[in-house]
Amino acid sequence: MVVFQHAGLHANPLKAVTGTSQKASVHSGYAHFSLCLCLYPPLQAELGVNEHHQNEVVSYMRFARFKRGMCLKTVDSCFQDLKDSRLVEETFTVDEVIDMLDGLQSVVHSEVESELINTTYTNVLLLRQLFSQAEKWYLKLQTDVSDLENRELLDQVAEFEKSEYTSSNKKSTADPIKPKLAPLNEGGSELLNKTVAHLQEENEKLKTRLKTIETQATAALDEKSKLEKSLRDLQMIQGDQKNNANQDITELENKVAALKSQFEKTLNDTTANQKFLEEDLVTTKHDLLKVQDQLSTAEKELEKKFQQTAAYRNMKEILTKKNEQIKDLRRKLSKYESED
Numbered sequence: 001m002v003v004f005q006h007a008g009l010h011a012n013p014l015k016a017v018t019g020t021s022q023k024a025s026v027h028s029g030y031a032h033f034s035l036c037l038c039l040y041p042p043l044q045a046e047l048g049v050n051e052h053h054q055n056e057v058v059s060y061m062r063f064a065r066f067k068r069g070m071c072l073k074t075v076d077s078c079f080q081d082l083k084d085s086r087l088v089e090e091t092f093t094v095d096e097v098i099d100m101l102d103g104l105q106s107v108v109h110s111e112v113e114s115e116l117i118n119t120t121y122t123n124v125l126l127l128r129q130l131f132s133q134a135e136k137w138y139l140k141l142q143t144d145v146s147d148l149e150n151r152e153l154l155d156q157v158a159e160f161e162k163s164e165y166t167s168s169n170k171k172s173t174a175d176p177i178k179p180k181l182a183p184l185n186e187g188g189s190e191l192l193n194k195t196v197a198h199l200q201e202e203n204e205k206l207k208t209r210l211k212t213i214e215t216q217a218t219a220a221l222d223e224k225s226k227l228e229k230s231l232r233d234l235q236m237i238q239g240d241q242k243n244n245a246n247q248d249i250t251e252l253e254n255k256v257a258a259l260k261s262q263f264e265k266t267l268n269d270t271t272a273n274q275k276f277l278e279e280d281l282v283t284t285k286h287d288l289l290k291v292q293d294q295l296s297t298a299e300k301e302l303e304k305k306f307q308q309t310a311a312y313r314n315m316k317e318i319l320t321k322k323n324e325q326i327k328d329l330r331r332k333l334s335k336y337e338s339e340d
Helices: 013-017 023-029 051-085 094-136 145-149 151-170 186-307 310-339
Strands: 002-005 036-039
Touching (some): 051 151
């Protein structure tokens, strides 16, 4: 498993900076995030990495040692400035000593804090480089923060730095030739092969899916063409039906208009005939009354003329005599009946 480790901060950096008994611990305490790439099992004398990575670790440790030396020189200069500027008398009061120590503390605190922050940012940039290179090969690196305070591992790194520093002093001052990039180990190749195989499989799946989508799209286009043709035919049929319906409606409207006109004409004729018949009926009634009056007058005149004839007078006298005789006979009959 690939992890990153850095040396932990010293519990009291200022104490290490003052230079008495803890000056040697600045190497581990002020290195901050001294990075190394390691493989488990734990660190060995040669860090347990390949030659290329070990050279990179050595290069970074030299850089960290240089920065550490610069910081120590800055701290030493702070103390030297205090000696040169303030320690010009043989005796000092307590307040003067406290004031000098407070000033020195403020200056050293500022310098150390600035260097710590700068070192942290530098380590972040280093991590960014490593992660960027890993991402190009689709690798995901993990950090084990719990090992950053592992005293055993820190001691091994310190021992490695000591041995490397000792051996580097014995080497010539010529610039070392940087080794070429080592090929990927079997684990990386296997992971890369798996990644390539997975990508090829995904590519084949995408190709198959693309073919399926193309087939579906072609079928959809054919279906769309058929539907459009059916829609056009239906629109033509609907247009013909609409024209026929409009024609039928027009004919029906014409027939209705003709019937309405004929009905109105017939109604007008009927009204005129009715009015004429009513007038004729009134005239006929008048004529009938006139004729009835004439008949009544004629009957009266005829009866009057008949009564004036001799036959009528004779008949009337005979009827009168007969009536008298009947009345006389009835009196006699009634008389005889009463005697009985």
